[in-house]
Structures are given as structure tokens and as C-alpha cells.
Amino acid sequence: MAVTTQRAHTKEELDTRKRSSASHRFEKALQRKIVGQREAVHALVELHQVFCAGLCSPGRPVGNLLFLGPTGSGKTRIVEAAAEILFGDSRAIIKVDCAEFQHSHEIAKIVGSPPGYLGHRETHPLITQEELAKSHRESLKLSFLLFDEIEKASDSLWQLLLGMLDKATLTLGDNRRVDLSQTVIFLTSNLGGGEISELMQGGMGFVQPKDKPAAALDQKVERTAVEAARRKFSPEFMNRLDNVVVFHPLKREELDEILDMELAQVQKRILDSTAAAFLFQATGEAREFLLEEGTDPRYGARHLKRAIERHVVSPFAKLLATGQVRSGDVLVIDRCPGENRLTFYKENERCSYSTHMIFAAPIANPLSNANLQVA
Numbered sequence: 001m002a003v004t005t006q007r008a009h010t011k012e013e014l015d016t017r018k019r020s021s022a023s024h025r026f027e028k029a030l031q032r033k034i035v036g037q038r039e040a041v042h043a044l045v046e047l048h049q050v051f052c053a054g055l056c057s058p059g060r061p062v063g064n065l066l067f068l069g070p071t072g073s074g075k076t077r078i079v080e081a082a083a084e085i086l087f088g089d090s091r092a093i094i095k096v097d098c099a100e101f102q103h104s105h106e107i108a109k110i111v112g113s114p115p116g117y118l119g120h121r122e123t124h125p126l127i128t129q130e131e132l133a134k135s136h137r138e139s140l141k142l143s144f145l146l147f148d149e150i151e152k153a154s155d156s157l158w159q160l161l162l163g164m165l166d167k168a169t170l171t172l173g174d175n176r177r178v179d180l181s182q183t184v185i186f187l188t189s190n191l192g193g194g195e196i197s198e199l200m201q202g203g204m205g206f207v208q209p210k211d212k213p214a215a216a217l218d219q220k221v222e223r224t225a226v227e228a229a230r231r232k233f234s235p236e237f238m239n240r241l242d243n244v245v246v247f248h249p250l251k252r253e254e255l256d257e258i259l260d261m262e263l264a265q266v267q268k269r270i271l272d273s274t275a276a277a278f279l280f281q282a283t284g285e286a287r288e289f290l291l292e293e294g295t296d297p298r299y300g301a302r303h304l305k306r307a308i309e310r311h312v313v314s315p316f317a318k319l320l321a322t323g324q325v326r327s328g329d330v331l332v333i334d335r336c337p338g339e340n341r342l343t344f345y346k347e348n349e350r351c352s353y354s355t356h357m358i359f360a361a362p363i364a365n366p367l368s369n370a371n372l373q374v375a
């Protein structure tokens with residue numbers, strides 16, 4: 001006698017858009033450090049979720065990601081920011097600057113020389129299992145390997161790279177094998193960057209052309225970058241990538257936001273330092289000056305940090321060293337009219353502050369008082 005069981009067919013729809021709280025926290029933290037570049041943030045968050053669920057393809061790297069787009073748009077920064085969040089240190093990445101390995105013999109710096117070769121004992125390979133394991137945490141056994149500016153890689157570096165992307169292993173000079181199956185391989189390239197800045201208002205920068213809707217322009221930027229990559233890189237290479245993400249040129253309001261973040265970092269450095277904890281504010285004019293000095297269509301935000309060091313941090317150091325600024329002071333930074341520098345004023349009213357107070361936001365013209373000499 002056949003027994004038939006009848007199951008009640010109740011369907012429960014599952015929500016695949018819902019993410020774990022760890023993944024959600026990672027996304028929020030990344031968005032606090034990276035301005036714009038939503039596709040790139042999304043790609044990293046998805047990868048993190050797949051890794052945490054243990055569903056990565058076996059025998060392959062956790063992910064092979066190619067980042068394209070103009071210089072100074074955040075390609076390297078996003079990898080550092082993710083390392084900061086996940087491993088607690090932005091330097092917990094093995095970084096290979098492909099421009100430094102243009103000659104085939106320099107590959108020894110990456111894999112070490114075979115035994116018996118001159119200098120075998122002195123050359124420490126850059127990529128080893130121990131180096132990769134340095135970023136591992138109890139809760140997250142993951143590593144980042146970054147190949148920056150791959151369009152500059154030599155043929156022998158390409159061969160090495162193709163093997164890593166495909167098999168997730170690297171054989172060192174002394175035949176030891178490095179397992180890359182717990183590693184994300186990031187590749188960055190500025191290919192197509194020149195053409196992209198030409199697309200943006202005839203090469204004149206960050207402002208969006210008025211006659212083109214934003215979405216159409218974004219698509220064009222993406223197509224330009226991907227076509228440039230397809231022209232330069234072999235299909236063999238492109239086929240081994242899990243994801244190609246195009247970074248967009250930074251818009252004016254995004255640069256403003258990055259300036260805020262960088263100034264807030266300076267404020268944090270001051271409050272953490274033992275010299276003197278003071279607060280500062282920058283006027284709109286001063287911020288305008290720093291953006292002019294530190295950003296441009298060809299280099300994105302690449303020189304912003306340097307401009308801040310030169311025009312803000314270095315004068316601060318002089319003011320501290322000469323005793324013109326003390327703990328508890330409030331400084332206002334303004335643009336010096338007609339000159340290529342900033343001026344610094346001291347608000348006469350001293351303030352008490354908490355270390356949470358970040359004061360680097362723009363303000364209206366300073367009402368204040370003591371003009372400080374930094375020259």
C-alpha cells in the first residue's frame with residue numbers, strides 16, 4: 001500500500017536585499033570614508049557579504065576586482081579605507097606598485113630569487129603567506145593584495161598575475177606556494193582617464209556639462225573606461241575578473257566633502273597631539289583656496305592632502321613652535337587677499353572643548369582679532 005503524505009504548501013518569500021548587520025556596518029563605515037563612487041562601495045560590500053557567508057568559489061581568490069577611472073578619484077583610497085575598517089589599519093595591504101616592476105628581473109622582489117642565485121638570502125619576497133596572514137583577525141581571515149596601475153606592468157608580471165587570478169596560488173622563487181584563496185585581489189588602472197576628463201566639459205574639469213543629463217554622462221564615462229581597458233588588456237585577463245568598476249570624476253560638491261574630511265583629520269591630529277590642543281575653522285574663501293591648490297581635472301583630489309600640509313599644517317607647526325598658539329585657542333583661517341597663501345587669526349575668546357568637537361566646517365568671514373604671523 002502506497003503511503004502518500006500531504007505537505008501543506010505555504011510559501012514564504014525571502015528577502016535577498018536584507019544584509020547582515022556586519023555587512024551593514026561595513027557599508028556605513030565605507031560611506032563615511034569614501035565620497036561618491038557608489039558602485040565601488042557596493043561591489044566591496046557584496047564581496048564582504050559573500051565571504052562572511054562562506055560562499056566564495058573554492059580554489060579562486062575571494063574576488064578579482066578591476067578599478068578603472070581617472071587619477072585621484074579614490075581607487076587606491078577605497079582599498080585602504082576597507083583595510084582600515086576591517087583590519088584596523090589602512091596599511092594592512094600588500095601593495096604592488098606595478099610601475100616599480102617594469103623590468104622582468106625586478107620580479108624577484110615579488111617572489112624572491114631561486115636558491116643558489118646571487119642575493120637569494122637577501123631578497124625577501126613581497127608576497128608571502130606570512131605577510132598575507134598579518135591582516136587576519138580572529139573573526140575575519142581575509143587579506144588584501146593590491147596591484148596599482150597595472151597598465152605599467154611588465155610581461156613577466158602579467159604572467160604572474162594571470163596565474164594568481166586564475167588559480168589563487170603563487171609559486172615563490174624557492175618553490176614555496178602562497179595560497180590566495182582567502183585574498184581579494186584588487187587591480188587599479190587609470191586607463192581612459194584622459195578621455196574621461198575630456199568628456200567632462202571639454203576637459204575642463206569637475207563641473208557637469210549642462211547639455212547632458214547626469215545618467216547619460218555617467219554611462220559614457222563607464223563605456224569609455226571599459227573600452228580603453230578592452231583595447232589594452234587581453235581577453236584572457238578580462239575573463240578572469242569578477243567585477244570591473246569604473247570610478248567617476250569627482251564633482252565639485254564631492255571635492256568639498258573630501259576637503260571637509262581631510263580638514264577634520266587635521267583637527268583630530270591636533271587634538272591627539274601633545275603639543276597643544278586648539279580648534280580651527282576655515283572660511284569659505286580659505287576652503288576655495290585649498291580646493292584650487294589641491295585639486296584639478298587631471299589629478300582629481302590627489303594633491304589635496306599635500307596642499308593642506310603646505311598651507312595649513314606647516315603654518316600651524318610654526319605657530320605652535322613660536323608660542324603664538326596655545327591649548328584652548330580657536331583659530332580662524334582665511335585667504336590672504338591678493339596673495340597665494342592663507343592668513344591665521346586667533347579668536348580672543350578662549351573656549352573649552354571636547355575631543356568630539358570637529359570644527360573644520362566653513363564659516364562666514366571671521367569677526368576676529370589677533371592676526372598671527374606665520375611667514
Ligand SMILES: Nc1ncnc2c1ncn2[C@@H]1O[C@H](COP(=O)(O)OP(=O)(O)O)[C@@H](O)[C@H]1O
Pocket residue numbers: 033034035036037070071072073074075076077078188258300301302303304305
Ligand atoms: N572618492 C573619494 N573619497 C574620499 N577621498 C578621496 C576620494 N577620491 C580621492 N580622495 C582623496 O584623494 C587622494 C588620492 O586618491 P587615490 O585613491 O590615491 O586616487 P587614485 O584613484 O588615483 O588611486 C586620497 O588619498 C584621498 O585623500
Ligand SMILES: [Mg+2]
Pocket residue numbers: 075076077148149188
Ligand atoms: Mg591609485
